[in-house]
Amino acid sequence: MSILxxxxxxxxxxxxxxxxxxxxxxVKTVESAEVVFSSTECFV
Incomplete structure (x- = not known):
């Protein structure tokens, strides 16, 4: 069981x-988890 x-x-x-x-x-290793948004940002 995972928290995801x-x-x-x-x-x-x-x-x-x-x-x-x-x-x-x-996150994709947890089959029941769904990625709805993924982004890489620059925090300066």
């Missing part, structure tokens, strides 16, 4: 940290 089971997920990655697509790949 049956959840909708919004991902905001950081350009100088962990990018959104990398986090999205980790």
């Amino acid at each position: 089971d049956n959840k909708k997920v919004i991902i905001i990655g950081d350009r100088d940290g962990i990018p959104g697509p990398a986090i999205e790949e980790c």
